[in-house]
Amino acid sequence: MIVRLLFFILVFAIVWVIYRQFAKAIVAKSKSVKKADKANHEESMVKCATCGTFVPLSHAVYDHNQVAFCSMEHKIEHSDQQK
Numbered sequence: 001m002i003v004r005l006l007f008f009i010l011v012f013a014i015v016w017v018i019y020r021q022f023a024k025a026i027v028a029k030s031k032s033v034k035k036a037d038k039a040n041h042e043e044s045m046v047k048c049a050t051c052g053t054f055v056p057l058s059h060a061v062y063d064h065n066q067v068a069f070c071s072m073e074h075k076i077e078h079s080d081q082q083k
């Protein structure tokens, strides 16, 4: 009977250790996600040549002259205006 009790305590201890490791991993993961979020917010902005809206560098659309636009529609609009 005492062997069974010790076995249960051992199993509980192992589960507890695994749970702690998991909790640590999850916390570390959410921290790194927060860090990535912060990096995105610090991304430099470019001004749309058509409407003047500032858009993040990665969301901007560029034409052959490397002019930045907020959307494909504004890129087309701008090239139409130049004709």
Ligand SMILES: [Zn+2]
Pocket: 048, 049, 050, 051, 052, 053, 069, 070, 071, 074
């Ligand atoms: Zn625009």
